[in-house]
Structure formats: structure tokens, C-alpha cells
Amino acid sequence: MYRYDAHDQQIVDERVAQFRDQTRRFLAGELGEEEFRPLRLMNGLYLQRHAPMLRVAIPYGLLSSAQLRSLAHIARTYDKGYGHISTRQNIQFNWPRLEQVPDILAELAAVQMHAIQTSGNCIRNTTSDQLAGVAPDELADPRPYCEIIRQWSTLHPEFSYLPRKFKIAVTGAQSDRAAIQVHDIGLQLVADSSGEIGFRVLVGGGLGRAPMVGVTVREFLPRGDLLSYLEAILRTYNRLGRRDNMHKARIKILVKATGAARFAELVEAEFAQLDRAALALPDAEIERVQAFFAPPAYEADAAEDTSLADRLEHDVAFARWYRRNTVAHKQPGYRAVYVSLKAPDQPPGDLTAAQMETLAALADAYSFGEVRTTHQQNLLLADVRQADLPALWEALAAAGFAQPNIGTLTDMIACPGLDFCSLANAGTLDIAAQINQRFDDLDYLYDLGDIRLNMSGCMNACGHHHVGHIGILGVDKKGESWYQIQLGGSSANEASLGKVLGPSVPAERVADTLAEVLATYVALREGEESFLETVRRVGIAPFKDRVYAEAC
Amino acid sequence: MTLIKDGRLIKDHWRRLGPSEPLPPAGDVIVPWARWPVEAEALQAHDGAVGVQIGPEETAEELAPILPALGAIAIEFPVFKDGRGYSTARLLRERYGFTGELRATGDVLIDQLFFLQRVGFDVLELRPDQKVQDALAALRQFSVRYQAGADEAQPLYRRR
């Protein structure tokens, strides 16, 4: 993984000192609330009435075991002993005290981490594919480019006061696990006919209010021009994006208002006038950063192991976990292993300090000392020797990490909702618990197959409900939590936004409603058709008819 | 009024004129941009340097044709969160080669000075309530920059 040199370290250290001074001036009354707000947000700090929150960046999802131990220490010292993995490769701590945040940031800096630009109207943490570098379907590793973007976007003088937040995602694989179509900028590594590596560039995707799928503005951008092109897009947005209404300030609204073709022209015109040589990325720099992501020392004979096949044949529980929670690796004899943070008795994405430490030890023992976070609020051990899988499985199970539900209905994404978020309209964690309780039969879950269930506590959509195969949106009805159900969303290759099933349902009816939806799928599916494929083929009408039939 | 240039306090040699204030017989003046089209001739004949003040809506492209006649451009930040002026400044400096004074004015606060100076503002006109010592310190808070800028010819990746 990337290691800071003296320059990188200096910047995060000086950033901590700067925020310490800003906090001091705020507490002394020299800096007004309105003026302090963007400063603290650009250091990841939300101050909400009942639960403050500090969002720490995990650049492109990569953590060393030492960093994870430091996060455990922070959770214990400054929080109530746990952290929350978000959908955008961040970890969030609740309950930090403002006066202590500079100390937390200093602890992070000591392990080459930061909370820079994890919130605010600036370029956010650049995200990527959790299987980067190990996925068999990968053209090129996206992480070096994410790191290059991280450095370019850190304290960018021109783009720190944008109209609104700005999110970039990069993927290098055929199968899009980074949701590039629902980001402000999505980058897909591609090769042109001569084999040169570059990017397909998408702009204007985004969730939240007015969700939109991004449009392609460039089919092939040579990789050396990456930063010039990003500046062209950002400058166009910084100058033309709306600033009069925060709900209309995202780049997606600008792209829609100008029209995709015209917007692409504006960007190309800016790009043509930019001093491209000034920002050109030399191959040597790309190679310097790539060297940090070189494959670890895999054992050449790992595939010769026969113990795995043997265990799979004789141990049903292990085989079940293996099928659901591990995926193929490009190195023969290795697997990537999902660490499920979706045990039925815990809020999705939550992780205790003790669990972090256990995981750090497992990473050291089995996966070259690295852990990754996923967009589905799980973790991943990316480089596990197949012969080690049984031992790892047992250790994960002991720590509550082996719920064999990855990719199934109960591997749901949920934002913190009413329990932790002051913007929430409705609870999410109690609904997650209700769903877990209702759908606790693994055989039924496996029969249903891959289903992405995403839940948000309000229309800000932090739980990405628009792109769940099943999306649940909490709404407030006269002070009560109700839930709108959507079907047919996806953030993968053929991205689509879910369609609303019908009137919202009361809290106690959510699991029952899902049961009707799922029964409809089971009745209508053809052959091996997945839930999403069935919804796409038959539309939402049959689901609607069944769910609302009884009500009339 | 507190003006910072190159990390030091300076005195203002420009006089700011309102929308209808008559031109003095001589001396350096900054006038609102709206006066330029109407009074271009008088302003160009003025005995002293002439600058204009623009808001966030005005663009570098609009100013480009008259840059040789201008000794200063003041870009106003009505609220510090309006970041358009940063792009305008960079374009004026980098694309249109403006070498006169580029002044940030309006809601100019301590915590944005570092960015302002990096995009090409050479004169920072602090909002009156800002503490001068903290402002000067803020300009020295970072010793490393990833990007090129007015204070750094090359991005860090060419200097490692």
C-alpha cells in the first residue's frame, strides 16, 4: 500500500496543527459558527445536536493492521468503543468531543491517516473497487490513480470552495464494484487499440435528492492527461454550478441543465485551453506510485494445496461460508475473503474496538497485514492462501465475522438513521433488526440468491437506496417512521435507479412487505434468473399488485 | 484596512471609487467594473494607474481584452464560501498572463488566505475584524504543497 514520504507526512502534520489552531480560535469565540463550519467539515467533523461524528478517510478502502489498531485505540479512547464503516470507504466515530478532535487527528497522522476533505463542499475521498489488484477481471489496478488523485485534490487551492460536495470513483475492472456511474466523476480504466492505458470519463452521476446516472464525456483519455482533464471538469463546475440553492448545486444538476453534449463541449473547450504540459503526469510518477501496490510475496505453489478441496467436501458449514463469503483471486491458490459486518445482532457496518484488533491480528496472520473496506459496509482480507481458509474461517466465526450472507438479502446497507443522524426522518437500525429476524433461514436466503438491499433514513440517501435491488427509504408521517420501498436499482455495470413500489408502509410492516416482494420473485423467476433480472423483465407491476392487494 | 502582500502588511496606494464618485485629477484608482464600458476613454487617459473591481459573476474572459490597460483587479468575495473567484484569479494569471495587482476583497478571512495566495492573489485585503497576527501565521501554516501555484512552479510529483 502507499507509504507517506516526508512530504506527505508534513502535510498531514501541518493540517493537524492548522485545525488545532482553528479549534482554539473557535472555542475562544474568535471564529464564528458559520465560518468554522466548513473548516471542521473539511476535517471530517459534524457537530449535530445529539451525536457528533468524525469521518476518517480510508483512501480507496485500504488499511494496514497498524492503522486498524490505531482506529481501535481511537474508538476506545474517544468514542464509546466502536466505529462505523460507511459506504464510501470511510470510518465514522460518533461522540468525539470537539476539544479532543485535534488529538484524534494527530493520532491518525501518526499512522499516515487523516480526515481531510471527508466532508464539506470539496473533493472528497476518492473511492475504488474493493477487489482492486486481486480481481481476475481487472485491466489495471485503479489504486495508484486514486492515490495520485488524492494528492492532487488534497488542499487544492482552486477547488476547496465548490458549490457542493464532489465525489470521484475509479475502477479498473470489467465488473463495476466502485459504482462509478453514480459519482460526480466516474473513471474506468480502459485500453485503446494500441494497448495504451487511459480512462473512460463519466460525469454527473449521484444519489441524494434527484438521483442520476452519469454520462460519458470522454471515451478515452490518455492517462497522462488525467489531472488536466479533472481540472477542466472541476473548473467548469466551480464556475457554472449553482450556488443559490444547495439542493441544486451538485454537478449532476448542471449537467442536466446544460445537457450532456453541451456540458462535454464546455469541458473539452476548457481542456483544450489548459496548460496540459504543466499538469501532465509523467510515466515515472505513475510508476513510482504503482510500485507501492505491487503484488505481495505470493507463494508460487499455493494452488497445489489439496486440503481445501477436502474440507469443502466434508464440512457443510465451511463450504457454505466459502461459497458466499470468498471470491476468486487472480493469483492461483488464493482467495479474497469478505469479513461480514452483518451479523443479525449488530447494526450493519459497526465494528467494536476489540473486533478491530482481532481483525488486525488476522490480517497479519493471513493477508499480508492489510484489510480493506467495501462499499457494502463489510471488510475484506484480499490475499488469503487457500490452505489457510479453514483456520481463518474459524477465527472469523469466533469474532462474529463469518455470517455466511455476503451478497444476500441480509447483507444490507443501512445508514445510521434516527439513532445517530439529526437529519433522519426514520429509524433504520430497528428495521435492519426486523429484517434479520424475519429472514433468518439461510437456505431461503441462498435460494433467493444475490440481492442488494439498501436503506436510507431520509432522502439524502447515504444508504444508497436508489441503487439497491430493493431500496428502503425512511419517511416521516406525522412523527412516525414509515418506509417507501423501491425496486430495480443497481450501481453495477448497467446502473439503474429503483422505481417506487407504491405508498409507504408503517414500520411494523416492512419485513412482511419484503416477504411479499420476494414471494412474487420466486413465483415469477425463470430458470436461474436473479431478483434484479426478474424485476427488469417483468417490471414492478406484479410486485405492486401482490403487495397492495390485501390493503384494498 | 489591513492589506497583506508577500506575507507583510502594506499601505494602500489605490483609491477605491464608488459607482458615481468622480475621478480625481491624478493618482491610482480602482473603479467598479460597471464603470469601464461607460468611461473607458477617461479611465485610459487618467493620470495614474487604473484598476477595476469585479464580483464573482464576472469572468476572466470578459476582462481579457482590456488587461493591458489595468494596473489592478480586485475580485470581491461577497461570502467566503463562494469559490468562483479562485478560478477567475488562476485564469487571469495563468491563461491571460495578468501581471498587475490581483487583490482579494470582501469576505476575506484568515482561513482562506493560504488558498487565495496560491491561486495568484498577491494582495489580500482582510475583513476588518480579522486578527492580523493570526492572518500572517496562516500564510505560513503549510510548508509543502501538492499542486503548483503562484508560490510553487511545479507540482510535488515533479519535485520528489
Ligand code: SF4
Ligand atoms: S440518509 Fe439521511 S438519515 Fe441516513 S445518514 Fe444520511 S442524512 Fe442521515
